[in-house]
Amino acid sequence: MNVEFIEALEQLEKEKGISKDILIEAIEAALISGYKRNFHSAQNVRVDIDRQTGLVRVFARKTVVEEVLDPRLEISLEAAREMNPVYQLGDIVEIEVTPADFGRIAAQTAKQVVTQRIREAERSIIYQDFIDREEDIMTGIVQRSDNRYYYVDLGRVEAMLPFSETMPTERFRHGDRVKVYITKVEKSTKGPQIFVSRTHPGLLRRLFELEVPEIFDGVVEIRSIAREAGYRSKVAVYSNDPNVDPVGACVGHRGMRVQNVVNELKGEKIDIVRWSDNIEEWIANALSPSTVLSVTILEDEKIARVVVPDHQLSLAIGKEGQNARLAAKLTNWKIDIKSESEANKAQEEIMQEEVPLETTENEINETVEGTENQE
Structure with missing residues (x-):
């Protein structure tokens, strides 16, 4: 490696936002493994890359001891002091052991490490960008599909649109532009995975935000x-x-x-x-476009009993119960809908079932007179 390599790292730092020092430290760590693997060394070594020139050197690290048991890891006090008289027992001595052809290994390893780190950094940047866009809307282009997903190009990454998250009425082809709602962003070994939806209520909310300035x-x-x-x-x-x-x-x-x-x-x-914060009014509004005559609230059971004109009963309920079902989901209340005639009939039946609890004064007098005549 040379000065041009250091300049390339500095350029990467500017373009990709990856620290030069972090890259060099990663290369140094990788070169230690490369040295031990290629030169079958069990020594403790340190690799140093000069931050200015790019010069790579390998140093064996040995501990100063009185008696050497493993010359790969230890050095005697006498030998250490021949190198520098200040060494004491327990100190670490570094001896340069850079192989003659280590530059080739260093260049290959550096390329692999830099490529990997660039890929990791780009994935991290994409992840950070998209994790902040969860629950947001984006426009993408459909690229392809398999038996489970449409793959939508969002610029720097492909998002996955499950078939289950598409509307029954739509099918996409390659090149179709589509707005999608980002539901989940996950990290994976292959980079960030972005899942999107066309059925989520959040898509509807974001579309209205785009269309309605208010x-x-x-x-x-x-x-x-x-x-x-x-x-x-x-x-x-x-x-x-x-x-x-x-x-x-x-x-x-x-x-x-x-x-x-x-x-x-x-x-x-x-x-x-x-x-509306008025429950009766709120439930009546939710059943739009049907007209509502009355709403009776049962708080304990969270049930709303609604009466509508006879001719609007089917409108209030909707096709296959859709209008009533959506109104219940919108208000979070169970809604029981009756027509006006049904409600009146039910009320009459209740009135007929009521038994008088008191006997009138005339009825009492007639009973008394009848008893006296018999006597």
Whole structure:
């Protein structure tokens, strides 16, 4: 190795952010193993690389003893003092043992170590970049697929999109651009593994943040999301500014904002509802687009009994129960829906089953008079 090698390390430090000193220390450690392997040495050795010239030297390290039992590891006090009179028992003496052709071994080892460290550093940088982007959205390009994953190029790394995390209504081909939600970043022996999703509710949240400046700025908040990916979602929004309509902000002029989100999700229907701290109002809003006549709350059982007009019962329940199911997921309440006629009929049955607990005064008098006549 030479001055050019040291300059190359300094260049790597600037470009890759890998410390030159750390690289040199790693090369020195690797050269110790290389020396022992190639020269069949059991000595304790130290490898030194000059930080200015790149000159590599190998030193055998021996302990000063009175009686030498293993000349590979020990040196007598007399021999040590011939080298330097200041040596004492127990001191370590270093003797240069650099082989004549060690430069070739050093160059090969250095190349391997530097390549490995560069790879490790790049993996670490990628991992740090992406661990900070967990629960964030990115745009990638589909590269390939196997029997379990789509592989999406995110620039410096390929992310894995499991088939189970794609919407039933979508299929991707090579070259397709797609927005994905980063769910998990893991370290592995092959570098960072990034897992992404198209079905996670977080994707819907991030898409609205991109489309609605009021959400990005914090004026409008998304309080809750319920999603059946590819089919229908409900988003509950709240405004911190009484002058800003949260639903209108998310829908946008002529519905453009929400339509952009729908297009990205391949036509998934999205209901935007107003969040309220009043439970009855909140549950009624969650059942949108159905009209709700009344909501009765059973706090202990966390059940909401809802009455809707007869002609809107199917709308409130939704296809295969989807609307009611999403509303329950959105509010975290169990919702029992009845039509107005069903509710009235149930109320009449309850009234009929009630038995009077008191007898009227007339009934008492008639009973008394009847008894007197018999006597």
